[in-house]
Amino acid sequence: MCGIIAYIGNEPALPRLMEGLRRMEYRGYDSAGVALLDSPSLWVRKDVGRVEALASRVKDGPTAVVGIAHTRWATHGGITERNAHPHTDQGTRIAVVHNGIVENMSSLKRMLAAEGVQFRSETDTEVIPHLIRRHYKGDPVQAVIDTVGMLRGTYGIAVLFADHPDVLVAARNGSPLVVGLGDGETIVASDPQAIIAHTRRVIYLQDREVVTITRDGANVCKLDGSEVGRQPELIDQDYELAELQGFPHFMLKEIHEQSESIERAIRGRLQLDEGNAKLGGLEMSPRDLRHIARIVNIGCGTSYHAGLVASMAIEDLARVPARSEIASEFRHRNPIIPPDALFFAISQSGETLDTLGAVQEVMIKGGHVMGVINVVGSTIARACGKGVYVYSGPEIAVASTKAFTSQVTALLVFTLMLARTRNLSLEEGQRVARALSAVPGRVREYLEAPGPIQKAAEIIAKARYVQFLGRGYSYPVALEGALKLKEIAYIPSEGYPAGEMKHGPIAMLEKGTPVVLVAPRGSQRDKAISNLKEVQARGAFTILVHSAGDDELADMADVSIAVPETEEFVSPLLTVLPLQLIAYEVAKLLDRDIDKPRNLAKSVTVE
Ligand code: AGP
Secondary structure: OOEEEEEEOOOOHHHHHHHHHHHHHHHOOOEEEEEEEEOOEEEEEEEEOOHHHHHHHHOOOOOOOEEEEEEEOOOOOOOOOOOOOOEEOOOOOEEEEEEEEEOOHHHHHHHHHHOOOOOOOOOOOOHHHHHHHHHOOOOHHHHHHHHHOOOOEEEEEEEEEOOOOOOEEEEEEEOOOEEEEOOOOEEEEOOHHHOOOOOOEEEEOOOOEEEEEEOOEEEEEEOOOOEOOOOOEEOOOOOOOOOOOOOOOHHHHHHHOHHHHHHHHHOOOEEOOOOEEOOHHHOOOHHHHHOOOEEEEEEOHHHHHHHHHHHHHHHHHHOOOEEEEEHHHHOOOOOOOOOOEEEEEEEOOOOOHHHHHHHHHHHHOOOEEEEEEOOOOOHHHHHHOOEEEOOOOOOOOOOOOHHHHHHHHHHHHHHHHHHHOOOOOHHHHHHHHHHHHHHHHHHHHHHHOOOOHHHHHHHHHOOOOEEEEEOOOHHHHHHHHHHHHHHHHOOOEEEEEHHHHHHOHHHHOOOOOEEEEEEOOOOOHHHHHHHHHHHHHOOOEEEEEEEOOOHHHHOOOOEEEEEOOOOHHHOHHHHHHHHHHHHHHHHHHOOOOOOOOOOOOOOOOOO
């Protein structure tokens, strides 16, 4: 959940490190710090708050050419300068930045304290520089190897030694690290975003590997010291450096990118004439697909919601039993893993620890699991080996938007393939493929004229509580709308199946409580409208998302937002858009930090 970066080269390190931190700030943003090798000593500065606070504090820092830096999401110890990284040994000769959790920190702390170490922070990380000092006998790489051998838990670390100005050492287990190989400079970072402005030649470090970096390159070894000899790979030109491009926030930019990102999720995959689709990354023939007896979609947060939509479509169109699971629950309850089931691990970042844990649980029990992932080369994508990339492009705002619609789209493409191996006819397959291929155009059409979002936002911004309701395919959309509003506007809100509302949540309604009902045309529309009447009878202020042309509904609510009409199974790709925009506009009215909401981080690499 933190971002780490290390630089060694011929240019001043500080500007490079600060630029890298800014690009990775979405990974964690409660404090930041930097350590430079200002020979013969280490120069360390930290600050609580955003990277910009640190930037103004270090602007006159030394012009050193080697350094490490960190942006933190607190796990152990409060948000204080002392707890910010880098952490150092007692003599400030070794500095460490760390992403992950040292699970055996208590026993290590006790051991080190008995040896006379005085701790200056409440963090788990601080044991690492003290352990490296303990093992250091002149060889920095061996000291890091010996240290990580004592750690339990997860780590991505970068280590700077005052006594070794020409070397940095990094290591990983469970927290991502990528090494960028430039011309006379080498960068290690948690995320390629911090690297690609300088080089696209990279080495992805694997778990339990240590890398020694110099300005001329990198040398990867295992924990037994044996060389790995991994060849660098090139990051695809399609992978862009995320820039605001004139938008005030990444979230708004990403909402508006959805017609293109959905297009990328279907491009080259749909076969309109055959009424079918092909997902090469699955490496499954129709015969293999025919043998799948059930599907289980696993994810967290928004990715879980995407799985809920997909599960409904799979049962609806392919008539294959499907369900969705919250990864953090699934992995810890000794789940049953039927050998004829296909599990999908859905994750934007590909780094979510609970989803990774679920993947490992499926694998340990001999199950069949594939990834539905956005970030190419991420940990979950590699762990699964096979799967589907959703290609939504870098998603920087902490609140996920375009990843959701891309995940749903990719899983609907899979649904079509699966359904064609069962009882979906050629004509029906063509209808499904046409409905999917029309979505990018419909999304563009809606975003060009999104309707009375502002009016809805002004009411919701004053509310103490908001209820989101939907039936069938619109139920996960209601969950997603409530999650977005909570995340970025901090307004208590909950999503409910509209039919379940009268079994409890209706008690929350009082005169003027905003209720957002998602009711596009389809099998559940009329029943959803009955629910609208029920909440109106209790004085709720109603905001209705409905299909364009459904004139009967246009005047039925206090605010009516029309989305282009689609087939029911693709409706979430349209109905979620106004809910994303409402959350954005409410957060803007309330002057929230939209791209970096409080307490959150983009990639959740802790349990
Ligand atoms: C979405 O807005 C959230 N930030 C969060 O729920 C997120 O979807 C969840 O943490 C899962 O992340 P992943 O897709 O990267 O695995």
